[in-house]
Amino acid sequence: MSNRIITISREFGSGGRTIGKKLGEKLGIPCYDAELIRKIAEESGYAEDFIVEKSESTSGGWISNLFTDRSIGQSTEDSIWLIQSKVILELAEKGSCVIVGRCADYALEDNPDMISVFITGDEESKIQHIMETYEYNYNNAKDYMQKTDKRRANYYNYYANKKWGAASTYDLCLNRSKLGFDGCVEAIVDFIRLRQRQKKEEAKTSSEEK
Amino acid sequence: MSNRIITISREFGSGGRTIGKKLGEKLGIPCYDAELIRKIAEESGYAEDFIVEKSESTSGGWISNLFTDRSIGQSTEDSIWLIQSKVILELAEKGSCVIVGRCADYALEDNPDMISVFITGDEESKIQHIMETYEYNYNNAKDYMQKTDKRRANYYNYYANKKWGAASTYDLCLNRSKLGFDGCVEAIVDFIRLRQRQKKEEAKTSSEEK
Numbered sequence: 001m002s003n004r005i006i007t008i009s010r011e012f013g014s015g016g017r018t019i020g021k022k023l024g025e026k027l028g029i030p031c032y033d034a035e036l037i038r039k040i041a042e043e044s045g046y047a048e049d050f051i052v053e054k055s056e057s058t059s060g061g062w063i064s065n066l067f068t069d070r071s072i073g074q075s076t077e078d079s080i081w082l083i084q085s086k087v088i089l090e091l092a093e094k095g096s097c098v099i100v101g102r103c104a105d106y107a108l109e110d111n112p113d114m115i116s117v118f119i120t121g122d123e124e125s126k127i128q129h130i131m132e133t134y135e136y137n138y139n140n141a142k143d144y145m146q147k148t149d150k151r152r153a154n155y156y157n158y159y160a161n162k163k164w165g166a167a168s169t170y171d172l173c174l175n176r177s178k179l180g181f182d183g184c185v186e187a188i189v190d191f192i193r194l195r196q197r198q199k200k201e202e203a204k205t206s207s208e209e210k
Numbered sequence: 211m212s213n214r215i216i217t218i219s220r221e222f223g224s225g226g227r228t229i230g231k232k233l234g235e236k237l238g239i240p241c242y243d244a245e246l247i248r249k250i251a252e253e254s255g256y257a258e259d260f261i262v263e264k265s266e267s268t269s270g271g272w273i274s275n276l277f278t279d280r281s282i283g284q285s286t287e288d289s290i291w292l293i294q295s296k297v298i299l300e301l302a303e304k305g306s307c308v309i310v311g312r313c314a315d316y317a318l319e320d321n322p323d324m325i326s327v328f329i330t331g332d333e334e335s336k337i338q339h340i341m342e343t344y345e346y347n348y349n350n351a352k353d354y355m356q357k358t359d360k361r362r363a364n365y366y367n368y369y370a371n372k373k374w375g376a377a378s379t380y381d382l383c384l385n386r387s388k389l390g391f392d393g394c395v396e397a398i399v400d401f402i403r404l405r406q407r408q409k410k411e412e413a414k415t416s417s418e419e420k
Contacts, residue, residue, distance in 0.1 A: 118377045167379075168385070170383065171388045172397075175382075
């Protein structure tokens with residue numbers, strides 16, 4: 001069986017992180033989330049909190065670069081982006097895994113074993129999830145959700161050549177409010193099985209043609 | 211078994227229409243596509259070509275309305291929108307079906323049996339599909355694809371309160387370039403089965419609680 005590399009991108013509050021963890025457990029393969037940040041911190045020498053902050057912000061692009069000392073060479077954000085991409089490629093090289101966030105779908109877009117998933121949710125259900133997880137009131141949860149998604153979109157759209165949250169960016173998008181956490185895990189497992197069957201048939205057809 | 215109402219929205223060239231047709235055949239339920247246009251034509255008294263043209267354009271919104279005789283009352287596009295929504299609701303009322311296009315996911319958003327699907331595809335593979343289907347050259351196919359998707363997005367974003375092509379608008383989004391036509395059909399069938407299982411369990415839990 002070929003490797004199963006599943007990247008999970010998600011709207012804030014959709015529960016994509018929980019789904020990634022449950023999926024890893026169900027498939028018996030590692031799920032990289034906090035561990036990925038630790039690895040990037042180790043390789044870059046920056047603190048984990050700093051990585052989290054910088055890996056959701058951009059260097060501001062060429063206009064900002066014109067007016068700063070970053071006009072020549074890489075910004076801190078650019079360096080973290082490169083290290084992050086390198087760590088993701090190395091993890092995928094090691095074998096089957098689930099990777100949550102960090103634009104892993106873009107870093108791995110040339111990997112034929114990769115299945116990119118995006119998890120969404122209805123607004124009210126995401127706000128409820130954030131209120132429960134972070135003990136925020138309704139307005140703070142909504143504000144936090146909107147700002148986080150904007151930061152994620154800006155970061156992705158700056159570094160990747162695709163659009164964050166657009167259906168066309170991913171192989172599979174699922175609404176957690178419709179399916180629930182376990183339902184999303186099941187749907188992803190179904191999708192992986194379908195791809196494995198297709199690959200087997202392709203390999204059979206290709207060997208028969210030789 | 212509860213009704214299965216599947217709406218298929220799609221990027222132009224992704225093959226969503228073919229997938230809808232194959233899905234209807236596989237499930238043994240009607241797929242409304244051209245037939246839907248015929249019904250809207252019948253109810254509205256307009257010609258089918260006129261319906262197709264007008265149901266992908268907007269009346270221009272309030273600015274346009276200020277300068278036209280449509281400032282009071284409905285535009286032709288608005289009337290067609292209302293008839294189209296009514297026809298879609300009536301078809302869904304009749305029983306299980308697949309409905310391709312026509313913002314059916316929005317018309318049916320309060321229907322608990324509805325599963326909204328969006329089909330995407332990689333740019334080159336969509337262009338190839340359009341070249342084969344319409345016998346266009348590469349540049350014409352690309353131009354036609356981009357303009358059609360822009361029109362579809364404008365129309366949907368004007369009449370619905372969601373965003374066309376955004377993962378968060380739909381229950382399930384699939385990339386046809388990854389799965390192929392039959393693979394998409396299989397993935398949708400898997401999704402329907404999962405939802406039917408979930409509904410059965412919900413009904414069981416709810417009856418046990420009583």
